[in-house]
Amino acid sequence: MNDLMNKVVQTPIEIALGIDENGMTTAKKLYEFLGMDLKNYSRWIRNNITENQFAEENVDYWVFVMQEENPSGGRPTQDYKLSASFAKKLSMMARSEKGEQARQYFVRVEDGMKEVALRLQNMSPELQAIIMHDKKIQQVESKVESVNQDLQDFKMDMPILGIEIDKITSAVKKKGVKCLGGKESNAYKDKSLRGKVYHDIYRELKRQFGVSTYKAIKRNQCDLAVEVIGRYELPYVLAEQIRDCNAQISMEVA
Secondary structure, eight states, X not given: OHHHHOOSSOOHHHHHHTOOTTSOEEHHHHHHHHTXXXXXXXXXXXXXXXXXXXXXXXXXXXXXXXXXXXXXXXXXXXXXXXXXXXXXXXXXXXXXXHHHHHHHHHHHHHHHHHHHHHHHHXXXXXXXXXXXXXXXXXHHHHHHHHHHHHHHHHHHTSBOOHHHHHHHHHHXXXXXXXXXXXXXXXXHHOHHHHHHHHHHHHXXXXXXXXXXXXXXXXXXXXXXXXXXXXXXXXXXXXXXXXXXXXXXXXXXXX
16 A cells, blocks of 8 residues: 555645545545535534544544644644545545545545555465565554654653753843843842833743743743743833833933
8 A cells, every 4th residue: 555655746636635655635634625614624523524423433534633833732633544435435425526536536546455455465475475574664663753753742742941941031031121121221220120020021921821830831832932022011010110210310310
């Protein structure tokens, strides 16, 4: 099957359907290709996949978590790998030109798979053993790659570590200095006022990420946290206090 789908250049329909090395598309890609109303996607998934009594998990479809950035830290997005035969059935149900295009494609995929299986049966036992051994190696390599990806995702889902902590605290200090009018300003030299500004920046950071301490922010959210700090604006009451404090030194100089 890998030999069938492992092409150097994919056709336009394969690109549109996001066909992987195993000849599979996903529910999301197929739904988008069929051009159906995105508002009905969740219902379509329930009716045709998860609650379909004629669809069997790990036979017709496989659940997986999409590897996407999720800055809000919400629930991971699930999608479904579809076998060629199941994707063909779903395409037929669309009753549209796009559905017919997808159906014809998956029919060709099934025919190709049957041809490969037939050729394999006609090979000598020794050659079959070599091919099956190579396939098992590919499966192991694929699993190792998947485990490595899961490990990387786990690491990035952990709370920030030393280097990320330094990055965030540095951004807070830089923003605080700017809000106070620079290190030479009267407001910056006022320890109480300076503390209020830094406290408010951290308060806003915790509010944005829904955490009790900024150190609970996830590693994959570190850059976003720095952006949040960069967009921080002083509340009116603090801005007034800083202006008044810095105005005093201007009057004294005058």
